[in-house]
Amino acid sequence: MAYSETELFALMEAIPAFPHSGYRILQLTNDINCPPKELVRVIEQDPILTMHLLKLVNSEHFGLARKITAIKQAVVFLGINTIKNLALIIAPMELLTRDKVPPRSLTDILRHSLTTAIIARKLAQNLGCSENQATDCYVAGLLHDFGKIALYQLWPDKYGSLLGKLETIEAHSFVDRELQEVSTSHAAIGELLGRQWNLPDLIVQSMGGHHNPDLCATSPLLNCVFAANLIARKMDAIRSGRFSRKEILPSAMIQHFGKDLDSLTASMGLIADEIDHALLLTTIQEDGSMASSMKQP
Numbered sequence: 064m065a066y067s068e069t070e071l072f073a074l075m076e077a078i079p080a081f082p083h084s085g086y087r088i089l090q091l092t093n094d095i096n097c098p099p100k101e102l103v104r105v106i107e108q109d110p111i112l113t114m115h116l117l118k119l120v121n122s123e124h125f126g127l128a129r130k131i132t133a134i135k136q137a138v139v140f141l142g143i144n145t146i147k148n149l150a151l152i153i154a155p156m157e158l159l160t161r162d163k164v165p166p167r168s169l170t171d172i173l174r175h176s177l178t179t180a181i182i183a184r185k186l187a188q189n190l191g192c193s194e195n196q197a198t199d200c201y202v203a204g205l206l207h208d209f210g211k212i213a214l215y216q217l218w219p220d221k222y223g224s225l226l227g228k229l230e231t232i233e234a235h236s237f238v239d240r241e242l243q244e245v246s247t248s249h250a251a252i253g254e255l256l257g258r259q260w261n262l263p264d265l266i267v268q269s270m271g272g273h274h275n276p277d278l279c280a281t282s283p284l285l286n287c288v289f290a291a292n293l294i295a296r297k298m299d300a301i302r303s304g305r306f307s308r309k310e311i312l313p314s315a316m317i318q319h320f321g322k323d324l325d326s327l328t329a330s331m332g333l334i335a336d337e338i339d340h341a342l343l344l345t346t347i348q349e350d351g352s353m354a355s356s357m358k359q360p
Contacts, residue, residue, distance in 0.1 A: 066247045071255050078213055081260035084109035085154025089202070089262075092147040095195070102146065103135050112153055116141075119149065124340075144198070151205055152177075168226040172211050175295055178338050180204030182331055183291035186320065189330075192283060200287045203269035206262070207288055210253025210270060217252075218245050238274060250274055276313045286319055294328045 066074070087105045091097045106112055113134060120137040121130050131137050138146055152173065183204035187197040214222045221244050225232075232240055241248045254271025262270075269288045272278035279285035290312060312324045320327060 068255065071247060071252055072259070074217055075213070075252070075255060075259060078216055078256065081262070082109070082154045084112055085150045086260070088147055088150040092143050093195070093198075097143055099135070099138055099143075102143070103138055106134050106138070106146070106150075112150060115153055116146070116149060147202075148205070151202065168215070168223065168229075169212070171229070172208055172226075175299065176205050176208050178295040178299060179207060179288065179291045181334055181337055182294050183287040185331065185334065186287040186291055186327070187283070190283065190287070190320070196284065199263070199265065200284050200291075203266045203284055203288045204291050206253075206257070206266060207269050207273045207292065208249060208253070210249030210251070210256065213252050213256055214241070214245060214247070214249055221245055276316065280313065280315050280319075283319075286316055290316060290320065290324075290327060293324055294331060297324065297328050298331065 084105050088102065091102055091105070106116060116134065116137050117131065120140055121127060125140075131140060141149075180201045181204070183200040184197045187200040192200070211222075211226070215226065222241075225240060225244050229237070238248045238250065250271050250273065254267055257267035257270045265282060265284050268278065268282070269285055272285060273288050273292050276289060279289035293312065312320070312327075317323050322330065
């Protein structure tokens with residue numbers, strides 16, 4: 064029997080609040096005229112984010128001749144979008160205890176989420192959406208599967224075992240397997256977490272409805288995340304569940320994008336470098352900490 068919403072909220076008391084620094088950075092960077100001074104102030108008050116930011120900017124990937132030690136310099140060098148992306152990746156990781164974070168499973172979830180985010184933003188741009196709307200699509204894609212990390216936090220043994228079988232389970236049936244194993248789904252708990260964290264409404268809807276084509280048809284952002292999730296799985300099915308030919312775009316979405324799933328996937332062929340660059344932010348060391356250079360899981 065599935066948990067009621069009240070029961071899920073009670074379970075989620077074990078999951079800390081979304082870190083203030085991550086939430087504040089999300090608020091600030093939603094403004095295209097975001098004041099760098101305020102961004103620097105927020106980062107400097109978060110020692111974990113500060114550490115990862117400096118590790119990132121001084122990594123071999125950028126090959127700087129002289130190390131950057133000031134947050135202000137790092138913010139200017141990396142740019143606001145990279146800062147926001149890093150904060151949104153680091154913030155959820157701060158919620159998890161290291162003994163409950165399997166590096167391979169976590170890396171795979173983050174890789175899929177980043178790929179989905181990049182594709183969702185590109186779809187929005189192709190539709191002529193504003194830069195703010197495209198950025199919202201990116202954030203929604205990045206957070207859409209966070210419910211999986213929350214489920215692992217709550218049931219590390221049961222859910223960890225299920226994640227270990229991801230390569231053998233068709234992605235479209237994964238939610239059914241979640242219901243069998245832990246009596247809820249990553250979408251259900253993700254939506255409740257988004258509401259509990261007071262995230263923007265459309266992002267909350269994306270966390271809960273990214274497998275629901277009828278809901279997604281109500282919003283361009285949700286359309287983009289739904290399609291991006293399918294495209295990302297089709298491109299990298301080993302890490303995000305076996306892709307099934309049963310998974311197709313609804314006719315309304317095909318009309319919306321002007322292409323079917325195969326054509327949309329083919330049109331994403333040139334984003335591999337962008338994905339590889341973004342993965343720099345998600346590399347996990349064997350002890351569960353974030354790494355500052357690329358490393359294959």
